[in-house]
Structures are given as structure tokens and as C-alpha cells.
Amino acid sequence: xxxxxxxxxxxxxxKARKRSQQxxxxxxxxxxxxxxxxVAASSNGIAVGGHNGPFEDLLDRAPWRENSDDxxxxxxxxxxxxxxxxxxxxxxxAGIFLCVVAAAIVLYLLVRGxxxxxxxxxxxxxxxxxxxSQSGGYLDPILGxxxxxxxxxxxxxxxxxxxxxxxxxYGRPKPLxxxxxxxxxxxxxxxxxxLAIFGLIIFQGSFFSFLSFSAxxxxxxxxxxxxxxxxxxxxxxxxxxxxxxxxxxxxxxxxREASYALGKDRASTIRRVLLPGARAGIxxxxxxxxxxxxxxxxxxxxxxxxxxxxxxxxxxxxxxxxKGTGSTLTSYVYNNSxxxxxxxxxxxxxxxxxxxxxxxxLNFAIAALVRRKEPEWRS
Amino acid sequence: xxxxxxxxxxxxxxxxxxxxxxxxxxTTAASKRNGKVxxxxxxxxxxxxxxxxxxxxxxxxAYGGKSAVNGVSLQIKKGEVLALIGPSGCxxxxxxxxxxxxxxxxxxxxxxxxxxxxxxxVDKLELTExxxxxxxxxxxxxxxxxxxxxxxxxxxxxxxxxxPTRRVLKPFVEEAxxxxxxxxxxxxxxxxxxxxxxxxxxxxxxxxxxxxVEPEVLLLDxxxxxxxxxxxxxxxxxxxxxxxxxxxxxxxxxxxQAQRVADRVAFMYLGDLVEEGTVTQxxxxxxxxxxRDYVSGDFG
Ligand SMILES: Nc1ncnc2c1ncn2[C@@H]1O[C@H](COP(=O)(O)OP(=O)(O)O)[C@@H](O)[C@H]1O
Ligand SMILES: [Mg+2]
Numbered sequence: 001x002x003x004x005x006x007x008x009x010x011x012x013x014x015k016a017r018k019r020s021q022q023x024x025x026x027x028x029x030x031x032x033x034x035x036x037x038x039v040a041a042s043s044n045g046i047a048v049g050g051h052n053g054p055f056e057d058l059l060d061r062a063p064w065r066e067n068s069d070d071x072x073x074x075x076x077x078x079x080x081x082x083x084x085x086x087x088x089x090x091x092x093x094a095g096i097f098l099c100v101v102a103a104a105i106v107l108y109l110l111v112r113g114x115x116x117x118x119x120x121x122x123x124x125x126x127x128x129x130x131x132x133s134q135s136g137g138y139l140d141p142i143l144g145x146x147x148x149x150x151x152x153x154x155x156x157x158x159x160x161x162x163x164x165x166x167x168x169x170y171g172r173p174k175p176l177x178x179x180x181x182x183x184x185x186x187x188x189x190x191x192x193x194x195l196a197i198f199g200l201i202i203f204q205g206s207f208f209s210f211l212s213f214s215a216x217x218x219x220x221x222x223x224x225x226x227x228x229x230x231x232x233x234x235x236x237x238x239x240x241x242x243x244x245x246x247x248x249x250x251x252x253x254x255x256r257e258a259s260y261a262l263g264k265d266r267a268s269t270i271r272r273v274l275l276p277g278a279r280a281g282i283x284x285x286x287x288x289x290x291x292x293x294x295x296x297x298x299x300x301x302x303x304x305x306x307x308x309x310x311x312x313x314x315x316x317x318x319x320x321x322x323k324g325t326g327s328t329l330t331s332y333v334y335n336n337s338x339x340x341x342x343x344x345x346x347x348x349x350x351x352x353x354x355x356x357x358x359x360x361x362l363n364f365a366i367a368a369l370v371r372r373k374e375p376e377w378r379s
Numbered sequence: 380x381x382x383x384x385x386x387x388x389x390x391x392x393x394x395x396x397x398x399x400x401x402x403x404x405x406t407t408a409a410s411k412r413n414g415k416v417x418x419x420x421x422x423x424x425x426x427x428x429x430x431x432x433x434x435x436x437x438x439x440x441a442y443g444g445k446s447a448v449n450g451v452s453l454q455i456k457k458g459e460v461l462a463l464i465g466p467s468g469c470x471x472x473x474x475x476x477x478x479x480x481x482x483x484x485x486x487x488x489x490x491x492x493x494x495x496x497x498x499x500x501v502d503k504l505e506l507t508e509x510x511x512x513x514x515x516x517x518x519x520x521x522x523x524x525x526x527x528x529x530x531x532x533x534x535x536x537x538x539x540x541x542x543p544t545r546r547v548l549k550p551f552v553e554e555a556x557x558x559x560x561x562x563x564x565x566x567x568x569x570x571x572x573x574x575x576x577x578x579x580x581x582x583x584x585x586x587x588x589x590x591x592v593e594p595e596v597l598l599l600d601x602x603x604x605x606x607x608x609x610x611x612x613x614x615x616x617x618x619x620x621x622x623x624x625x626x627x628x629x630x631x632x633x634x635x636q637a638q639r640v641a642d643r644v645a646f647m648y649l650g651d652l653v654e655e656g657t658v659t660q661x662x663x664x665x666x667x668x669x670x671r672d673y674v675s676g677d678f679g
Contacts, residue, residue: 252519252521254517254518254519254521255521255523257481257484257515257517258515258517258521258523258585258588259523259533260481260484260510261479261481261510261514261515261589262510262511262514262533262534262588262589262592263506263507263508263509263510263511263534263592264507264533264534265507272523272525272533273523273524273525273533276523276524276525277523277524279524376574377519377520377521377574378519378520378578378605
């Protein structure tokens with residue numbers, strides 16, 4: 001991706017090039033490859049600019065400096081294009097840097113993970129032991145991650161889509177729409193640990209006792225898959241709202257009108273035309289949200305109990321599991337890392353690797369599912 | 380839809396030469412055409428009985444107080460294709476959108492004057508009923524993001540608990556596609572996404588979608604402006620085929636197209652209806668200077 005951009009920057013208009021040969025006496029120009037010249041000039045500028053900041057030399061040659069001895073009103077193109085080229089190079093370098101970071105994460109975890117991942121540990125429950133060889137596997141955290149992710153997105157998806165539809169297709173009265181927008185922003189901006197502690201207060205209230213384990217005395221534990229899932233839905237919600245709304249707004253107005261022109265009301269237009277048209281965006285939002293849920297730690301530690309094993313409450317088939325506590329890969333990694341109590345770094349690495357795989361798989365699966373490159377409307 | 384004893388001669392383009400000749404009722408001669416138009420004006424078309432379907436009386440539309448259509452009175456008849464011509468921004472689209480009250484989607488739009496459908500004020504009709512009777516095809520092809528079949532079935536599926544099955548809907552879908560001269564091309568891929576069709580096919584699909592709800596009036600807003608000459612010819616053929624069944628209004632920027640498909644022409648300028656008459660009257664003997672200038676291409 002970086003290469004074509006770079007090539008373009010190497011070819012400024014030939015006029016500008018000629019002018020630069022005539023007018024700028026301060027820098028060595030006139031090379032056949034202006035790209036090189038730009039690099040030379042910028043490094044020169046940084047070297048010279050030691051006394052007055054790195055860009056002093058650049059600013060000196062800028063056309064708006066009228067005291068510049070060889071002021072040329074037509075030179076602005078040259079000055080800007082130098083800045084532009086530096087900017088592009090920076091952007092290019094930033095992109096490469098990110099690639100390096102991403103590759104480092106994946107490679108490091110790949111090496112560490114593959115070193116420590118044992119199939120037997122993928123399918124066995126953790127055991128309470130301080131000895132790494134005795135502390136079992138991490139089946140329960142894997143299941144915990146999956147359950148919590150599904151639960152969170154199942155709650156977040158309908159609510160998020162509904163909010164997005166309302167904002168995009170109704171949005172009236174205006175002040176209410178603005179309030180809803182702000183609310184979504186606030187939820188998006190709230191750190192998950194804050195949501196977690198808030199959730200704990202809420203779910204320990206007796207009103208929510210049906211969501212988690214209650215002691216005989218009536219004290220509500222406030223920690224369960226339900227409780228954590230509800231808060232997880234909150235962190236996924238803004239992502240679902242955002243990308244659904246974006247997708248809805250990308251649908252041309254005349255497509256809606258075509259539906260009205262067939263005598264359809266707004267409800268069937270939304271249900272049969274707009275939601276199918278936005279499904280790629282909805283899918284993107286869902287996958288982003290699931291990634292956030294799978295990766296969150298604070299809510300798990302505070303609201304899921306972070307128990308080693310899944311601990312159902314009661315004996316209703318699925319309900320008991322969701323009312324019970326458990327842990328996820330994130331809390332498992334945290335607890336077993338040198339920072340936590342478990343002190344089993346090998347397991348932490350292995351579990352972190354599994355978590356990374358799950359998240360990457362999730363992204364690809366959803367992308368493949370919804371982005372079958374549905375063609376767009378011609379504009 | 381009514382079947383006529385003497386169907387109008389319809390030129391038809393078969394995209395693949397092997398495709399079977401269409402039903403005799405829809406085609407007399409499947410003649411090939413090489414992009415050019417053989418018939419210069421619509422005058423050679425057979426006279427069919429024309430029946431008034433819609434009429435506007437002193438219709439005015441303003442957007443936030445700024446007038447876009449001033450006091451336009453026109454009749455829209457079955458059997459007579461009406462072409463609306465005029466420079467950009469003269470209010471053609473606005474006029475068309477007022478006929479099915481789609482202007483009401485624009486909150487700032489206000490309307491004066493009367494719109495009658497079959498002698499009845501459209502304000503007395505239920506909005507959805509009006510829009511089913513007055514179909515519209517837009518400038519940009521805009522199939523819905525679903526299969527070809529569902530695009531057509533969308534309009535005829537009623538809301539409510541009892542949904543008609545695909546088997547029940549299929550004959551209706553196929554008939555609409557056939558009327559829009561699209562069936563031959565898509566009959567084996569009815570479940571393919573409609574947005575994968577070519578631009579010209581998409582536009583015919585949009586026409587079929589409108590036809591499926593059996594409209595009395597069909598409004599076409601520059602239906603060919605995004606299409607290549609071949610697809611344009613296909614749409615024009617379609618208009619000529621449908622003119623005996625449905626009242627058609629077509630907005631066009633293209634004088635030749637107006638002459639090819641229309642029976643009557645209305646020239647609008649800055650929201651005013653400047654001149655209205657038969658194709659011969661407007662193009663050969665325009666009464667107004669502005670019309671003369673416009674049809675001779677002196678201004679655009
Ligand atoms: N939604 C709208 N809001 C405000 N003004 C509009 C709107 N749509 C059209 N207009 C104005 O109404 C006039 C007529 O537009 P239009 O009917 O689209 O013309 P045409 O289709 O002949 O090109 C133009 O001046 C245009 O700017
Ligand atoms: Mg228009």
C-alpha cells in the first residue's frame with residue numbers, strides 16, 4: 001500500500017521542479033529525483049534547525065516569510081509540497097511501524113504460545129495449585145470467554161441496532177436524538193472498570209437477585225454471567241450503534257423513496273430494505289463488539305467472580321450456568337501471569353495465545369459471513 | 380392488466396441472440412437494432428384510445444417558501460406518453476414527486492393546487508393506496524438489497540400474519556418481469572442478488588417492481604440517464620410497449636428520446652409550464668420562444 005503513494009510523491013509537477021531549481025538557493029536542489037531532494041532538504045532542515053527548532057529552516061523558505069531574500073509568490077507550491085512529502089513519509093513510516101508492532105505481537109505470542117500450548121490443557125479444567133504442572137488446563141476459561149461473548153452480543157445487538165435505526169431513520173425530536181447520541185458517546189468513553197464497579201453496585205441490589213447467587217441471609221452476590229454479560233453488552237453497544245448507523249446512512253435516500261413509492265410504510269421499509277442493506281455494517285459492529293467483550297478483563301474480574309471453574313447456581317439447564325460464576329481467558333491470563341496470584345506464566349502465555357486465536361478467528365468468520373462483497377448502489 | 384386485440388408493435392432487444400422469442404402478445408417482431416434508432420418520431424405509432432388518469436390543476440410546490448413548481452396544469456393519459464422536458468432545476472423531478480406525494484418526504488415542501496387521480500382528489504386517498512396506483516422509477520437504478528424475486532415480490536407481499544408463499548407469488552413475479560422485458564434474461568437466476576445485475580437490467584427490474592403492484596400511472600424520472608445506449612433502447616421499447624396499458628410520464632433531458640417515446644411533450648422552465656402539446660407541435664412548431672430555443676439546443 002505504501003509503495004504507490006510513495007511513487008506519487010516522487011513526481012511533483014515538472015513546473016514546480018523547474019522553479020525550485022531557479023529560486024531556492026539555500027538547499028541543494030536540481031537533482032533529477034525530487035524525492036531524494038526532499039529527504040535531503042528535510043534532514044538538512046533538522047540539522048540546521050538546532051538553534052531555533054527543527055522546522056526553522058523550513059519556515060524560513062516558506063513564501064509567507066516576506067523577508068525571505070528570494071521571495072517568489074509562485075513558490076508556495078514548492079514549500080507546501082515539501083511539507084506534504086514529509087507528511088506522507090511520516091504517514092508511511094507510521095503505517096510500517098504499526099505493521100511491525102502487529103507482527104511482533106503475533107510472532108511473540110505464536111512462539112511463546114506454541115511452546116506452551118498443550119492439547120490436554122485445552123480440554124481440562126483448571127485445578128487449584130501453585131505448581132504449574134499441577135494446575136490443570138483452561139477449558140473453563142475458554143468456555144467462559146465464549147459464553148460471555150455470545151451473551152454480551154446477544155444483548156447488545158438488538159438494542160444497538162434499534163438505537164441506530166431510531167437515530168438514523170427517526171431522530172425526532174432533535175434534542176432527544178442529541179441526548180441519545182451523547183449517551184452512546186458517554187458509554188463508549190467510560191472505562192470498563194468503571195462500568196464494572198457500577199454494575200457490581202447495581203446487581204448486588206436485591207431487585208436483581210434473580211441474576212446471581214444469593215446467600216441464605218438474602219445478600220446478593222452480584223456476580224454471574226448474566227451480570228457480566230449485561231455490562232459487556234454495554235461496552236459492545238456503541239460499536240454496534242456506530243457501524244449500523246453508518247451503514248444505514250450510506251444507503252441512498254432514493255432507495256428508501258423507492259420503497260415508499262411502492263406504497264410501503266416506514267416500518268416495512270426499515271425491516272425489508274434498510275436492515276438487509278445494512279447487514280454488512282451490522283456484522284462489522286457485532287464483530288468489533290465481540291472482540292471488545294472477549295478482550296475485556298475488568299468486568300470479568302469484578303462481575304464474573306473469576307472463579308477457576310464454571311460454577312452453576314441451581315439446576316435449570318442453561319439458566320443455572322448463566323446465573324453462576326466463572327472465568328474467561330482474560331482473567332485466567334491475568335491471574336496466572338507474574339502479576340497475578342497463580343504465578344504460572346507458561347499457562348498465561350498459552351491462554352493468551354488461545355485468546356488471540358479466538359479473536360482473530362472471530363473477526364475473519366464474521367467478515368466472511370457478512371461481507372460477501374454485496375455490490376453497492378451506483379451513484 | 381388488460382390485453383389488447385391489436386398489440387402495439389414493439390421493438391425488442393434480445394441480449395443473447397439465442398433467447399426464445401417472447402410471448403406473441405408482447406412482441407410482433409423481434410428485430411435487432413444496432414444502437415441506433417430506426418423510428419425518428421413517435422408519430423408512426425398506432426393510435427390507441429387515450430383515457431385520462433391523472434390531472435394536476437394549478438399545482439405549485441415550494442421548498443421552504445422557494446417556489447420550484449408554479450401553477451402547473453397537466454393531464455396524464457393512458458395511451459399517451461407524456462414527456463417532461465426542460466433544463467436542470469426547472470422542477471421536473473419535483474413535479475413528478477408531487478404526483479405520488481413523495482414530496483411529503485421533504486419536510487420543507489409545501490403544496491398548492493389540486494392533484495386528481497381518476498377524478499378524485501389524491502388527498503382523499505390513503506397515501507399507500509395512492510402510491511400503489513402511481514408507480515415511480517428513479518434516475519439511479521435502485522434495486523433493493525435482496526434477490527431479484529424478492530425485489531418484485533416486495534411490493535405485492537401484504538403485511539400481516541399470512542404471508543403468501545413463493546409458489547403463490549411466482550406467477551405474479553414472472554408476469555411483472557415479462558412485462559418489463561426482463562424475464563428472459565433472469566428467469567434462471569431469480570434468487571440472485573438484484574444488485575449484481577447490469578445497470579440497464581437493474582432499471583428494468585425497477586420498472587418490473589413498479590409494474591408488479593399494477594399501477595395506473597407510471598412516473599419515470601430520467602430513467603436512462605445512467606444507462607448506456609443499448610439499455611436506453613431497451614427501456615424505450617418498454618415504454619412503447621406499456622403505453623397502451625398504463626399512463627406514463629417520462630422526464631428526459633434527451634430531445635431525441637422524447638420524440639421517440641412520447642405522444643405529448645411538456646416543456647418546463649424555472650418551475651413554469653411554458654408549453655405543452657403533441658410532439659409535432661412542440662418540436663416542429665413551438666409557439667414560445669423559450670421552447671424554440673430549448674428544443675433547437677440554443678440553451679441547455
Ligand atoms: N429537497 C429539496 N429541498 C430544497 N430545494 C429543492 C429540493 N429538491 C429540489 N429543490 C429545488 O427545486 C428546484 C427544482 O428541482 P428539480 O425538481 O430537482 O429539477 P429538475 O428535476 O428539473 O432538474 C431546484 O431549484 C432545486 O434546487
Ligand atoms: Mg431531476
